[in-house]
Amino acid sequence: xxxxxxxxxxxxxxxxxxxxxxxxxxxxxxxxxxxxxxxxxxxxxxxxxxxxxxxxxxxxxxxxxxxxxxxxxxxxxxxxxxxxxxxxxxxxxxxxxxxxxxxxxxxxxxxxxxxxxxxxxxxxxxxxxxxxxxxxxxxxxxxxxxxxxxxxxxxxxxxx
Amino acid sequence: xxxxxxxxxxxxxxxxxxxxxxxxxxxxxxxxxxxxxxxxxxxxxxxxxxxxxxxxxxxxxxxxxxxxxxxxxxxxxxxxxxxxxxxxxxxxxxxxxxxxxxxxxxxxxxxxxxxxxxxxxxxxxxxxxxxxxxxxxxxxxxxxxxxxxxxxxxxxxxxxxxxxxxxxxxxxxxxxxxxxxxxxxxxxxxxxxxxxxxxxxxxxxxxxxxxxxxxxxxxxxxxxxxxxxxxxxxxxxxxxxxxxxxxxxxxxxxxxxxxxxxxxxxxxxxxxxxxxxxxxxxxxxxxxxxxxxxxxxxxxxxxxxxxxxxxxxxxxxxxxxxxxxxxxxxxxxxxxxxxxxxxxxxxxxxxxxxxxxxxxxxxxxxxxxxxxxxxxxxxxxxxxxxxxxxxxxxxxxxxxxxxxxxxxxxxxxxxxxxxxxxxxxxxxxxxxxxxxxxxxxxxxxxxxxxxxxxxxxxxxxxxxxxxxxxxxxxxxxxxxxxxxxxxxxxxxxxxxxxxxxxxxxxxxxxxxxxxxxxxxxxxxxxxxxxxxxxxxxxxxxxxxxxxxxxxxxxxxxxxxxxxxxxxxxxxxxxxxx
Ligand SMILES: Cc1ncc(C[n+]2csc(CCOP(=O)(O)OP(=O)(O)O)c2C)c(N)n1
Numbered sequence: 076x077x078x079x080x081x082x083x084x085x086x087x088x089x090x091x092x093x094x095x096x097x098x099x100x101x102x103x104x105x106x107x108x109x110x111x112x113x114x115x116x117x118x119x120x121x122x123x124x125x126x127x128x129x130x131x132x133x134x135x136x137x138x139x140x141x142x143x144x145x146x147x148x149x150x151x152x153x154x155x156x157x158x159x160x161x162x163x164x165x166x167x168x169x170x171x172x173x174x175x176x177x178x179x180x181x182x183x184x185x186x187x188x189x190x191x192x193x194x195x196x197x198x199x200x201x202x203x204x205x206x207x208x209x210x211x212x213x214x215x216x217x218x219x220x221x222x223x224x225x226x227x228x229x230x231x232x233x234x235x
Numbered sequence: 236x237x238x239x240x241x242x243x244x245x246x247x248x249x250x251x252x253x254x255x256x257x258x259x260x261x262x263x264x265x266x267x268x269x270x271x272x273x274x275x276x277x278x279x280x281x282x283x284x285x286x287x288x289x290x291x292x293x294x295x296x297x298x299x300x301x302x303x304x305x306x307x308x309x310x311x312x313x314x315x316x317x318x319x320x321x322x323x324x325x326x327x328x329x330x331x332x333x334x335x336x337x338x339x340x341x342x343x344x345x346x347x348x349x350x351x352x353x354x355x356x357x358x359x360x361x362x363x364x365x366x367x368x369x370x371x372x373x374x375x376x377x378x379x380x381x382x383x384x385x386x387x388x389x390x391x392x393x394x395x396x397x398x399x400x401x402x403x404x405x406x407x408x409x410x411x412x413x414x415x416x417x418x419x420x421x422x423x424x425x426x427x428x429x430x431x432x433x434x435x436x437x438x439x440x441x442x443x444x445x446x447x448x449x450x451x452x453x454x455x456x457x458x459x460x461x462x463x464x465x466x467x468x469x470x471x472x473x474x475x476x477x478x479x480x481x482x483x484x485x486x487x488x489x490x491x492x493x494x495x496x497x498x499x500x501x502x503x504x505x506x507x508x509x510x511x512x513x514x515x516x517x518x519x520x521x522x523x524x525x526x527x528x529x530x531x532x533x534x535x536x537x538x539x540x541x542x543x544x545x546x547x548x549x550x551x552x553x554x555x556x557x558x559x560x561x562x563x564x565x566x567x568x569x570x571x572x573x574x575x576x577x578x579x580x581x582x583x584x585x586x587x588x589x590x591x592x593x594x595x596x597x598x599x600x601x602x603x604x605x606x607x608x609x610x611x612x613x614x615x616x617x618x619x620x621x622x623x624x625x626x627x628x629x630x631x632x633x634x635x636x637x638x639x640x641x642x643x644x645x646x647x648x649x650x651x652x653x654x655x656x657x658x659x660x661x662x663x664x665x666x667x668x669x670x671x672x673x674x675x676x677x678x679x680x681x682x683x684x685x686x687x688x689x690x691x692x693x694x695x696x697x698x699x700x701x702x703x704x705x706x707x708x709x710x711x712x713x714x715x716x717x718x719x720x721x722x723x724x725x726x727x728x729x730x731x732x733x734x735x736x737x738x739x740x741x742x743x744x745x746x747x748x749x750x751x752x753x754x755x756x757x758x759x760x761x762x763x764x765x766x767x768x769x770x771x772x773x774x775x776x777x778x779x780x781x782x783x784x785x786x787x788x789x790x791x792x793x794x795x796x797x798x799x800x801x802x803x804x805x806x807x808x809x810x811x812x
Contacts, residue, residue: 089571091790106246106410113374114246115407117350117570124774126570139485140374140407140478143551160569185789 081134083142087161088153090125093188098129100192103209104201105133115140153187189222193229240413247411249404252375254279256382257312261419264304266297269677270316271351272405273344281689290689293648298323302330305339308422314342317358331366332441334393337422338386341397344405347521348548357522362397362499368452369499370398371477375409403478453500461496462505472513479519486554501529510535521549575604577775578792580671580742583716586771587723588612593638598622600642600676602669609770620649627662639666644674644682658707665729665736671744709734716740719799752793753809762805768797
């Protein structure tokens with residue numbers, strides 16, 4: 076990672092899918108690796124079914140809390156309609172993780188977020204240990220083992 | 236949560252950082268009423284036993300309790316969303332006259348872009364109107380430091396200090412270093428009628444003192460490190476405040492900046508100094524032309540946004556267009572329609588109101604979603620309390636077929652005087668209190684009628700039934716709205732009666748009590764594809780490609796409203812638990 080580079084990830088989906096949990100995992104992992112992290116989210120009034128998007132940026136020093144439109148390096152969708160709505164945020168040559176959503180759905184519909192974060196982790200300059208620490212902080216003791224398993228499975232299944 | 240981790244770096248939101256800053260500054264009393272985007276400030280402070288935190292009945296009460304605690308000698312904090320400050324406007328406007336004694340910080344969280352509000356007013360103007368200093372952090376890490384500075388300034392100049400965040404700062408997380416709390420000894424309080432009793436003569440003298448103080452504050456603002464010149468390329472210079480600083484910095488990292496963190500009283504000399512040093516000068520801000528007008532008043536040549544950018548939130552990608560002098564191209568609302576949760580107890584009430592064909596005066600809360608199609612049965616929403624006051628006006632204008640609705644938290648906040656007004660002025664008709672036992676809209680905070688404090692401890696519970704009777708309601712019916720037939724019958728009866736009636740529609744918010752009953756069975760043979768079940772707007776029911784209905788098992792709570800409304804018996808109650 077270059078000195079003044081910022082990595083931009085846009086998470087999107089609908090209320091109830093765990094978009095914010097996914098972005099939290101990513102932020103914590105980046106934090107544990109010593110980066111300056113900003114995470115900014117937009118969620119309307121609804122608890123269930125409304126649009127949810129979360130901007131995550133990390134690097135040495137991050138300015139804007141929002142990723143400028145057209146500057147997203149990685150788009151991580153949990154819902155196809157929301158992907159359609161926000162795909163124009165992706166930069167030229169940015170990586171769209173939509174192609175892994177189906178795999179995530181076969182793995183576990185309830186934890187699309189954990190699987191997709193596992194996919195994302197393969198692309199980011201963050202140590203595996205920091206991801207595991209993030210999972211430990213973000214999930215309760217009861218859910219940790221399963222989510223760790225799912226995360227690692229996604230990490231294994233991604234062919235770069 | 237984090238209070239013991241001194242020196243630790245945590246990912247705090249702007250709101251949590253404000254609270255952490257206040258905590259470290261030794262705040263003793265903190266008061267607020269929930270509201271997006273400010274809610275988490277008090278929720279975070281409530282975890283500390285050293286801080287006497289409260290959800291107040293409303294913002295006016297919160298402001299007065301916090302201010303008077305400060306006058307009494309305890310460092311205090313008030314926090315609310317932008318429109319909450321309107322409710323506290325009466326005490327706020329005189330607070331600069333009386334001053335504070337111990338530090339008093341007023342946190343206003345504005346909502347440019349109207350993510351979750353009824354307007355996008357700019358409270359920088361309120362700080363100016365109330366004549367109190369205004370601090371504007373750009374990020375969570377700054378917010379923590381600015382709040383600590385605000386307490387010091389407040390005590391040094393004997394004035395309330397406003398710290399203004401916007402949604403984008405309040406709800407952004409970043410690395411924030413946690414520090415140690417400094418206990419501040421209580422300040423001595425002396426009775427001082429000339430200072431604390433605002434009768435005309437005293438108030439006049441205090442106004443003189445206030446104007447003197449503002450001059451001192453202005454001199455201070457000129458030197459404050461919160462107003463910072465960052466010289467870079469002198470070809471292009473930006474005057475910016477709040478989060479705008481970060482957007483412009485992102486897009487023009489090589490330009491020069493005057494970053495205003497202490498923007499009222501306005502540091503005129505600093506602005507002149509900066510203007511002299513750069514060739515082309517821009518001012519970029521969100522919402523009102525607050526900085527722009529000040530700069531222009533100084534006779535400085537400055538370029539500003541096209542006025543179309545005064546509407547809505549700024550975004551980094553807008554900045555180049557602003558610099559080019561372009562008009563804003565409206566992005567349009569593409570987000571999905573928000574909807575009440577499956578099993579929400581508000582839904583059956585709106586179903587009944589829709590059938591009654593009443594005109595419904597509404598209020599603010601999750602239930603405002605009753606206005607959206609296909610329910611379409613809430614017809615006004617202005618501000619908190621207006622569900623009842625608008626009922627009075629529309630009843631005068633439109634006659635009997637008007638019903639007023641209001642949430643339980645909103646009723647306690649601003650509905651009680653409105654209900655007394657109905658009774659006192661001999662208005663008849665029906666008000667429905669949507670009592671889901673919580674302030675759901677802002678994330679399920681307790682309120683007086685729940686009998687629980689912000690710290691989760693039991694307290695005296697306000698009885699809504701008793702309040703309504705005492706206010707003068709002739710009939711008070713408590714009904715579980717999931718019993719749709721009963722609700723429908725009582726609504727019908729009360730609308731027509733020559734009496735002032737209140738129905739308390741009482742059933743807990745589904746996010747509060749995650750009870751699940753069996754998912755209704757769908758009997759395909761009985762379905763006539765009339766889609767009445769879809770008209771209740773439940774996200775757990777949808778139409779499939781074959782035109783039949785399906786229920787999302789993972790979302791359905793088994794509330795059975797769809798069973799209730801299905802005219803052909805295609806949806807059948809499932810008795811299993
Ligand atoms: C003056 C003011 N303060 C706070 C808010 C934020 N707010 C909007 S609705 C609401 C209360 C919602 O609770 P309730 O009336 O019980 O309805 P529910 O959401 O539970 O259905 C709050 C706190 C506001 N819009 N205006």
